[in-house]
Amino acid sequence: MKRKLFICLLWCATGFSALAQTKSNKIEFTEYTLPNGLHVILHQDNSTPNVAVSVLYHVGSKNEQAGRTGFAHFFEHLMFEGTENIDRGQYMSMVQNAGGTLNANTSFDRTYYFELLPSNQLALGLWMEAERMKHAKIDEVGVETQRKVVQEEKRERIDNQPYGTLGENVFDLAYTKHPYRFMPIGSFEDLNNAKIEEFRDFYKTFYVPNNATLSIAGDIKIEDTKKLIEQYFAAIPKGTKEIPRPNIVEPKQTEERRKVVYDNIQLPAVIQAYHIPAQGTPDYYALSMLTTLLSGGESARLPKALVDKQQKAVVAQSIPFPTEDPGLFLTLAIANMGVKVDDLESAMNAEIERVKTEQLDDKEFQKLRNQIESQFVQQNSTVAGRAENLADYHVYYGDANLINTEIERYMKVSKEDIKRVANQYLTKENRVVLHYLPKSAQPK
Incomplete structure (x- = not known):
């Protein structure tokens, strides 16, 4: 009985502590939108000398068409191939050599990129994300390389994993019309059949500032960061293509x-x-x-x-x-x-x-x-x-x-x-x- 009472009191204390944190430690932030449509959110926290630089592109597997699935996830990989000013294969090593880490993920609804860096490397993170947005390499070499990478990932994580096909079987059975019936990983056939022009069109449609949110949190100064964002992102042109937003309602x-x-x-x-x-x-x-x-x-x-x-x-x-x-x-x-x-x-x-x-x-x-x-x-x-x-x-x-x-x-x-x-x-x-x-x- 005493043990049960102690556990109950412990849960209550944890709850009160959490609620106190949510009420007292309000997360302050600044947000604005550049003329090219890029939305910016800045949160200053100078408690530790590190910073998170992230870009969310509002594109996931939901935005794909039947017969051309897997593009959003494929681009998560392709965007690490390099840019006009970053040599192929150097994207990750540049961040790691600066003492940082990086990664990305894709869902049904979004693609998300981030770098975690020492705060004195903020400019590097911003420059690299601006390069990704404006000058990414969409060429035959990169596409063929990442085709193999994505196919191997699918074999390893889904096809050859116990219960690995759970997601694709569940969503394919549950949805008859809505594009959620396609898993983000896509299919080998669709990626193999896609032409280089289709990949370039996807990039020009979705990887544009008016479809992106730049979110930065950590050891920054707001006004200085605004100047850096202006320097690296303001000149990137707004996308001119209509961004597809599916309005299909699942019966x-x-x-x-x-x-x-x-x-x-x-x-x-x-x-x-x-x-x-x-x-x-x-x-x-x-x-x-x-x-x-x-x-x-x-x-x-x-x-x-x-x-x-x-x-x-x-x-x-x-x-x-x-x-x-x-x-x-x-x-x-x-x-x-x-x-x-x-x-x-x-x-x-x-x-x-x-x-x-x-x-x-x-x-x-x-x-x-x-x-x-x-x-x-x-x-x-x-x-x-x-x-x-x-x-x-x-x-x-x-x-x-x-x-x-x-x-x-x-x-x-x-x-x-x-x-x-x-x-x-x-x-x-x-x-x-x-x-x-x-x-x-x-x-x-």
Whole structure:
């Protein structure tokens, strides 16, 4: 009893501390837009001598056409090939030699580049991102090189990875019209069939200042940084092509869809995916909190029931995909040795039904709120995290200040809201179900 009381007090203390941080440590920033359309966000934090320089291009796999998938992710690689003023293969070494690191990532909705540098190397980061935006090399040598790199990545991370095709199978089954049915990695065939002119057209369409957000956080002086941005970015011309924004609405799903996938695995798995509203909507916040309730730690409902108590699974979790258009809420579990896949699915369904029918008690709800508050603080605890979140909030929501206030949207979610969204969205007719089985179980 004493231990339970201590744990409860610890959770409360963590929650109060996180809430105090969100209220007292407001993240100050300056934002403006250059005449060429480049949106700039600057956050000054002189506590450590480093800086994050990032550029978010509002282009992801959602912007691609059927038959030409994988372009956004391909460009994430191609943009490290070099520019008119940076020799091929030198992009990474220049940052590393300056004591920094760099990386990039692509999603359904965006492509994001960043450098983490000593603050006295800010000009280098800005120059290199300006070079990427204005003078990138889009030539046959770079395209052929990166074709091979992307193909090898797909083989390694998806085709030859146990459960690696989970994403492409789930999204292909869940979406019939919307381009979310294409995973960012794309297909070999589409990339191999694309001509050099198509790659150059993609660059001229999307890699333009009016489709980009430059977000800088760290040990900077605002006015000095503005001058550097003017020096490196102001002369880059605004894009002249119309930027495609798909307006396809996925038809409402009215009956369950199921699929069996035979994979190079030993333990079966069950994946359920439910259609949910886009990020930023009130119901999305309730569903996000529901995810934390189901799988936010070892003591959360799915692992506690399926892994610890029933020992039917070795892994059990839920994942909401935060997407600009309506996305998916996944629950998945990998079966324990000897457990039948149908029994595992029944156990997963039982936990979903609990959320729908049982009232969430005050103690568990307070723990949930504390977890959300703590996560909110942690994701903004580094200059890299702040630079990325400021850019995301501006692009997706049109309000960078949500970096300070979005927690209030979570705190508005009630116990009744969580129960309501579970009943509204986690229904049989609104889901797809995949059973992953070992290839040895495939009928001859």
